[in-house]
Amino acid sequence: QVQLVDSGGGVVQPGRSLRLSCVASGFTFNSYALHWVRRAPGKGLEWVSVITFDGTNKYYADSVKGRFTISRDNSNNTLFLQMNGLRPEDTAMYYCARDVRGYGPYYMDVWGKGTTVTVSS
Amino acid sequence: SYELTQPPSVSVSPGQTARITCSGDALPKKYAYWYQQKSGQAPVLVIYEDNKRPSGIPERFSGSSSGTMATLTITGAQVEDEADYFCYSTDNSGNPKGVFGGGTKLTVL
Numbered sequence: 001q002v003q004l005v006d007s008g009g010g011v012v013q014p015g016r017s018l019r020l021s022c023v024a025s026g027f028t029f030n031s032y033a034l035h036w037v038r039r040a041p042g043k044g045l046e047w048v049s050v051i052t053f054d055g056t057n058k059y060y061a062d063s064v065k066g067r068f069t070i071s072r073d074n075s076n077n078t079l080f081l082q083m084n085g086l087r088p089e090d091t092a093m094y095y096c097a098r099d100v101r102g103y104g105p106y107y108m109d110v111w112g113k114g115t116t117v118t119v120s121s
Numbered sequence: 122s123y124e125l126t127q128p129p130s131v132s133v134s135p136g137q138t139a140r141i142t143c144s145g146d147a148l149p150k151k152y153a154y155w156y157q158q159k160s161g162q163a164p165v166l167v168i169y170e171d172n173k174r175p176s177g178i179p180e181r182f183s184g185s186s187s188g189t190m191a192t193l194t195i196t197g198a199q200v201e202d203e204a205d206y207f208c209y210s211t212d213n214s215g216n217p218k219g220v221f222g223g224g225t226k227l228t229v230l
Contacts, residue, residue, distance in 0.1 A: 020163070023200045024198060030206060037164075037218065037219075037221075039158075043223065044205070044207060044221060044223045044224035045158070045164065045207050045209075045221040046155070046221065046223070047209075047218060047219035047220060047221055050217075050218075050219065059216060059217045059218055060216075060218075062122075073148075095163055095164070097164075103218075104219075105211050105213075105217055106211065107152075107154045107169055107209060107211070108164075108166070108219075109166055109169075109175070111163040111164055111165075112163065113162075113163050114163055
């Protein structure tokens with residue numbers, strides 16, 4: 001079945017880096033744009049980033065631009081989020097999600113279960 | 122920047138109709154989408170393109186949009202519908218991005 005499995009979260013000190021991964025199965029990975037979305041404790045969903053089906057175009061929320069980098073490996077059906085210069089306000093559950101189209105952002109129809117990132121000294 | 126505004130909370134008794142609104146200046150030109158997120162779970166799409174229901178979503182969930190406001194309606198809300206609901210849309214001007222509303226906590230009791 002169609003599935004996204006996100007991983008790579010953990011506890012990290014402010015200023016450090018972390019890389020999240022999301023492995024896809026059950027669909028033609030290289031046909032869809034993919035997103036990262038996060039939810040901080042006590043807050044709502046926040047859209048983070050999207051990458052087009054071929055990795056050509058990448059877009060970011062203002063809150064992470066210049067610090068986070070989205071990428072994908074279509075040979076291994078894997079999406080990544082490289083997070084540098086982490087701040088306490090980046091603490092959240094991070095979800096990968098599939099766009100319904102190859103060129104995003106449009107909307108997301110399949111979500112991973114999420115991976116938790118905690119930024120704390 | 123593009124914003125979507127939702128009420129923080131809505132409360133209904135089981136069997137009543139719950140309405141959750143989402144307002145945004147771009148909604149006359151952009152579709153609204155609705156996600157349900159229950160505690161400890163990933164979001165689930167319940168309405169897309171203003172008023173379409175994905176397969177597997179109960180018929181009691183419906184959506185509408187008029188002018189700058191989109192509305193999610195749950196007709197005959199059930200206890201299991203208690204969740205956070207988020208509207209979503211896109212801003213494709215300049216730097217394309219997704220935009221979520223602040224979320225509405227639906228209480229059914």
